[in-house]
Structure formats: C-alpha cells, structure tokens
Amino acid sequence: MTDTTTSGTTAGRKIAAGATNTVMPLPTAMAAAAFVGIAWYLCAELSVRLLIRCTRRSLYFWACLVCCWAIAIHCVAITLNNFYVWTHYSSIVVIHLMWFTYVVSQSIVLYSRLNLVMKKSHVNRYVLYMISINAVVFGLTTVVLGMVARYPKNIANLKLDKANLIWDKVELAAFFIQETIIGLLYIRATSAHLKNMTLLGRDRHTTRRDLRHLIEVNVFIIVLDAALIGVCYTGFFNLQGFFKAAIYAIKLRTEFTILNQLRSSLHGGSYHRSADVVTVVRDQPRQDQHARRHESEDSNMEMVVMADHAGKIRVRSDIVVSTNRVEKGDSSGDFLRA
Structure with a gap:
C-alpha cells in the first residue's frame, strides 16, 4: 500500500514537472512573474493615489483608473490562461478586451493633458481623431481576430493563428507610432515653452525643471515602446503579454507623476487651462x-x-x-x- 502511494506520488510529480516545462520554461516563467509583480504593484499604488488625491472626476481621472484596473485584470487572466488554470474560452475574451481597454486608455491619458502645453486646439482635435481611428482599425480588429482565431470549434484555427501573429506585430507598430507622435508633440510644445519667458509664469525655475522632466519622460516612454517592439519581433510571444503589461504600468505611473507636476507648476503662471479646472491668476502676489x-x-x-x-x-x-x-x-x- 505504501509502495503504491509512493510510486503514485512520484509519477504525479513527474507529470507536474512535465506540465510545467510544457507550459513555459522556468527562466521565462520567472521573468513573467517579475513583470506581473511590477504591473500589479504600480497599478495598486496608482489606484490608491487617484482615489485619495483626485477631487474631480475628469477624463484624466477615469482614463487613469480604467487603465490601472484593465492592466491588473489582464495580468490575472493571462497568467491563469498560460499556466492552464483558467482554460475556458472566456479567459481569451477577457485577455483581449482588457488589452484593448488599457492600450486605448493610456493614449487618452496623454491626450487629456496635452492641452497643458499645446494651445492649438486643432492639433488636439487631430490627436483625438488619430486615437479613435487606431482604436477601431487596429484595436478592435485585433480583438475580433484574436477571439475568432482561438475559438475552440473553429476549423481554420491554424491559418488564423498565423494571421493573428502577423497582425499582432502590425497593431503593435501602429500603436507605437501613435504614442511616439503624441510624445513628440509634448517634446516640441515643451521646447517652445522653455524658449518663451511669458509662458513660464512667475516661478520660472520650477516650471523649467518640470518641463525638462516632461521631455525626459517622453523620451523614456519612446525607449520603452521600442523595447516592447524588440521583444515582440524577436519571437518571445509568450513573454510579450507580461512584458507589455509591465511597460504600460511603468508608462502610466511616470506620466501620472510628471503631468501632475506640470499642471501644478503651470498653475502659477498668468493663465492656466486644463481638463479639470480653468483658473485665472492675478498679477499681484x-x-x-x-x-x-x-x-x-x-x-x-x-x-x-x-x-x-x-x-x-x-x-x-x-x-x-x-x-x-x-x-x-x-x-x-x-x-x-x-
């Protein structure tokens, strides 16, 4: 009786070890766990900051909050699916919908604060058009194609899987170009603010510092997106989902910090307009x-x-x-x- 139990336990361990190796190699699993931990921590911290500090429920607030929760849910769903804990088709639906939600929400976060430095309303309007078109053409198309390709009863799964992998690279490049354009707009408008003394306000040292940090953050975001492109195009498909969630969480956290600093520094100028408030500051101290x-x-x-x-x-x-x-x-x- 003891020998049978021992042999059964040993066989079970071998099966479990084989299943783990089949699911994901140990180095890849460890890297995925690190990326998931980074994403969860940053999303939890940012959610608390948003609920405590933000007094106005503006577009910026809702875009940040939705992006945080979508990243967290996406990490849970993709982890359970990759390790065969949640194998139902509903997990595929949740993964794709949450991906679409946090990618689009992150672009809306950048758009909602673009008017801090970009005073040309038609440029802001074109940016909104670009975000909407990319969300429909590349975002929704990726969601539909991914869910159809992984539908269990679909006969043409193999062909659609290949098409899905190719399209995934296309949509990643499209969103990379979109966020790079928005980042370059921030950099260009910020450079114009640094040259114009009247736009710096009264506390010019603080405003200059925050504007320089804004440029550095946008360059850092472009570098992160380029790293994500490299991971995707080198064939690390299983690791790409975890890495993408961590990258978007880092980008959202850095944007939250620098955009709030920029908003408070520009508030000391002669005129300030943002998505939340419109304030006129008088000339005297x-x-x-x-x-x-x-x-x-x-x-x-x-x-x-x-x-x-x-x-x-x-x-x-x-x-x-x-x-x-x-x-x-x-x-x-x-x-x-x-």
Whole structure:
C-alpha cells in the first residue's frame, strides 16, 4: 500500500514537472512573474493615489483608473490562461478586451493633458481623431481576430493563428507610432515653452525643471515602446503579454507623476487651462492679495461698528473707509471694482 502511494506520488510529480516545462520554461516563467509583480504593484499604488488625491472626476481621472484596473485584470487572466488554470474560452475574451481597454486608455491619458502645453486646439482635435481611428482599425480588429482565431470549434484555427501573429506585430507598430507622435508633440510644445519667458509664469525655475522632466519622460516612454517592439519581433510571444503589461504600468505611473507636476507648476503662471479646472491668476502676489483682503474685512467691521453710533460718526466712518479703499486699491483694481 505504501509502495503504491509512493510510486503514485512520484509519477504525479513527474507529470507536474512535465506540465510545467510544457507550459513555459522556468527562466521565462520567472521573468513573467517579475513583470506581473511590477504591473500589479504600480497599478495598486496608482489606484490608491487617484482615489485619495483626485477631487474631480475628469477624463484624466477615469482614463487613469480604467487603465490601472484593465492592466491588473489582464495580468490575472493571462497568467491563469498560460499556466492552464483558467482554460475556458472566456479567459481569451477577457485577455483581449482588457488589452484593448488599457492600450486605448493610456493614449487618452496623454491626450487629456496635452492641452497643458499645446494651445492649438486643432492639433488636439487631430490627436483625438488619430486615437479613435487606431482604436477601431487596429484595436478592435485585433480583438475580433484574436477571439475568432482561438475559438475552440473553429476549423481554420491554424491559418488564423498565423494571421493573428502577423497582425499582432502590425497593431503593435501602429500603436507605437501613435504614442511616439503624441510624445513628440509634448517634446516640441515643451521646447517652445522653455524658449518663451511669458509662458513660464512667475516661478520660472520650477516650471523649467518640470518641463525638462516632461521631455525626459517622453523620451523614456519612446525607449520603452521600442523595447516592447524588440521583444515582440524577436519571437518571445509568450513573454510579450507580461512584458507589455509591465511597460504600460511603468508608462502610466511616470506620466501620472510628471503631468501632475506640470499642471501644478503651470498653475502659477498668468493663465492656466486644463481638463479639470480653468483658473485665472492675478498679477499681484498672493500674499498681497490676502493682506488686502484682510484689511478690507477690517474696514468693513469698522464701518459696521461705527454705524451703530450717532449719525455724524456714521458719515465720518463712511468717508474714512472709502478713502482707505481708494488708497489700497491704487495698485490693483480689485477693491475698486468691489
């Protein structure tokens, strides 16, 4: 009885070891696990930051949040499918839909903040058209072809698998070109901001630093996309899905940091417009504004208190308060308009 159990256990271990080798080699599995861990960590951290710090539910907020959750779900589905834990056809559907969701959402994240540095509305509109056309022509086509090619009852699976592999390289190149174009637009517009002193705002040192970081981040993103192209075109198809999820998570995290820094630095300029708020900042420093507002409140309180006395004192207080306001409002017209 013991010998039978021992031999059965040994056979089971051999089968399990053979199954593991068949599914994915150990070095590839370890690399895939590292990429999945990076993607999950960055998505979890970014989701918490979004839910805590973002007060406005704008296009930028929803695009970031949807991209985070799509990457996380995609990693779970592709891991379970590659290791034969979730072999149902529904896993293929989830993998392709989540891929389409996070790829398109990441482009929308870049588009939603492009108006920080790009003041030409027609260029922003063309970028939106490009994202929409690529999403339909290359994104949806990849989803449909992938799901049809892996449908269990499809007779022409072998032919469609080859077509799917070729088309996967085509769509990857198309999205690489799209994100490279958006990155180059950021770099060009940022370079123009660095040359124009009026666009830098009051805190020019901080704004210049953030603009330079924006250029560096966009160059870094283009390099990451080029690395993804290299992994795909060298034939590492099984590793490509995990690597792509990690790359998009890294890109989203770096974009979230630099775009928020850019938004806060440009907020100190003379005029700032973003997808969330429209703010007009006055020419005088903020401390002077608070000091003048405080003095105005003191004058109002003085007028109210003295208005409770006799009529002569009331008339005199009105003269003093109005004179004080004119003298205080010579440097800016805020209180004169009030």
